[in-house]
Amino acid sequence: MAPRAYWKGTLKLSLVSCPVMLYPAATAAEKTRFHLINRETGNRLKQQMIDSETGDVVESDQKGRGYELSKGKYVEVEPEELEAVQIESNHTIDIESFVPSEEIDQRYLNHPYYIAPDGKAAVDAFAVIRDAMKDQDRVALAKIVLTNREHVMAIEPLGKGLLGTTLRYPYELRDEDQFFEDIKSPKITKDMVELAGHILHSKAAHFDPSEFKDEYENALKALVKRKASGKKIELPEPEERPSNVVSLMDALKQSLKGRGRGKKTAAKSHARRAQGRHRATRKAHRSPARHRKAG
Numbered sequence: 682m683a684p685r686a687y688w689k690g691t692l693k694l695s696l697v698s699c700p701v702m703l704y705p706a707a708t709a710a711e712k713t714r715f716h717l718i719n720r721e722t723g724n725r726l727k728q729q730m731i732d733s734e735t736g737d738v739v740e741s742d743q744k745g746r747g748y749e750l751s752k753g754k755y756v757e758v759e760p761e762e763l764e765a766v767q768i769e770s771n772h773t774i775d776i777e778s779f780v781p782s783e784e785i786d787q788r789y790l791n792h793p794y795y796i797a798p799d800g801k802a803a804v805d806a807f808a809v810i811r812d813a814m815k816d817q818d819r820v821a822l823a824k825i826v827l828t829n830r831e832h833v834m835a836i837e838p839l840g841k842g843l844l845g846t847t848l849r850y851p852y853e854l855r856d857e858d859q860f861f862e863d864i865k866s867p868k869i870t871k872d873m874v875e876l877a878g879h880i881l882h883s884k885a886a887h888f889d890p891s892e893f894k895d896e897y898e899n900a901l902k903a904l905v906k907r908k909a910s911g912k913k914i915e916l917p918e919p920e921e922r923p924s925n926v927v928s929l930m931d932a933l934k935q936s937l938k939g940r941g942r943g944k945k946t947a948a949k950s951h952a953r954r955a956q957g958r959h960r961a962t963r964k965a966h967r968s969p970a971r972h973r974k975a976g
Contacts, residue, residue, distance in 0.1 A: 688827065689799060690772030692810065692843075699806035700799035701774065703845065707793055713901040770826035774834065774845070776810075779819035785835060789848045796836065796843035811838050876933040883937070 686702035717726040730739040746763070747755030774796075798807035814821060814837065821836040825847075832847040908914060 686799075687794070688772075690770075690774060690825075692774045692776070692796065692807070692823075694776045694810050694821075697806055697810065699803040699810070701803065701807065702797050702799045704795040704797070705792070706795050706844065713898060713905065767829040768826050768831050770829075772826075774823045774825045774836070776821045776823040776836070778822045779814070779817065780822060782818070782820045782837065785820060785848075788854055790835070791847045791849050794834075794845045794847075795839070796845045807843075811843055814838050870930075873930060873933060876930075876937060880933065880936050 684704060687705055688703035690701060690703075691698050692701040718724060719726060730744060731737070732739055745757050745759075747757045749755050798804050823834050823836055823845075825832050825834050825845075827847070833850075834845045834847050836843050836845045838844075904914065
């Protein structure tokens with residue numbers, strides 16, 4: 682049985698509309714969480730709001746919202762003033778355009794949601810919109826209001842339903858130039874690139890999230906279980922980091938040697954194909970020159 686819907690409304694494409702439900706596609710419910718406790722009593726601690734200057738405890742009726750204009754100077758904004766600028770939700774996912782999926786910059790992807798039809802009467806219209814997107818291989822861009830804020834949502838078919846992912850606004854992304862502009866452009870030899878290519882080929886795989894293992898989460902669960910049963914927690918010895926400095930070329934060669942026999946064979950096969958392509962290319966470039974010389 683599906684959990685309770687996070688949001689209910691209408692998916693609208695021009696004059697075609699259908700009731701839909703939104704469910705968060707991700708959850709952190711299974712993650713191990715810790716609470717702050719009093720070591721002496723074992724009781725959970727409660728947090729209090731403290732005035733940063735006076736140190737006094739601030740009661741709930743004294744708390745307000747303020748925007749920092751300059752260091753330590755705030756302009757207070759009243760709740761009714763915030764309500765005045767909040768966008769009223771019309772509970773509609775209004776599709777505005779369809780774009781090729783490859784044009785969506787992955788950095789803009791934010792929170793994923795499952796979109797399902799709300800009731801039997803909505804299934805036909807829902808299926809029409811879903812299947813039309815499948816046929817056109819396009820992603821819908823729509824507007825939706827969630828938690829008093831308007832979001833742009835990318836919607837695409839996912840199995841029998843739809844996947845809606847809210848997108849970040851451009852002002853939420855940092856410009857990559859400030860992180861990449863100081864990266865130098867060293868001269869890398871062709872042999873190094875080919876060796877790295879062989880390593881990539883030997884590690885070729887398909888995307889399979891079921892193989893993702895959260896080792897830290899597993900270790901946390903084991904730690905809590907062992908601690909709760911009264912067993913002693915033994916601290917591991919810190920690992921020594923290798924101090925030997927290996928050249929980039931040696932590291933590439935050793936990485937290639939470290940692969941299994943089957944992987945080596947695949948890498949050699951890949952290398953032979955690459956060498957064959959290089960020879961063919963060189964031969965193709967030499968041929969016109971020979972013809973000119975012969976002429």
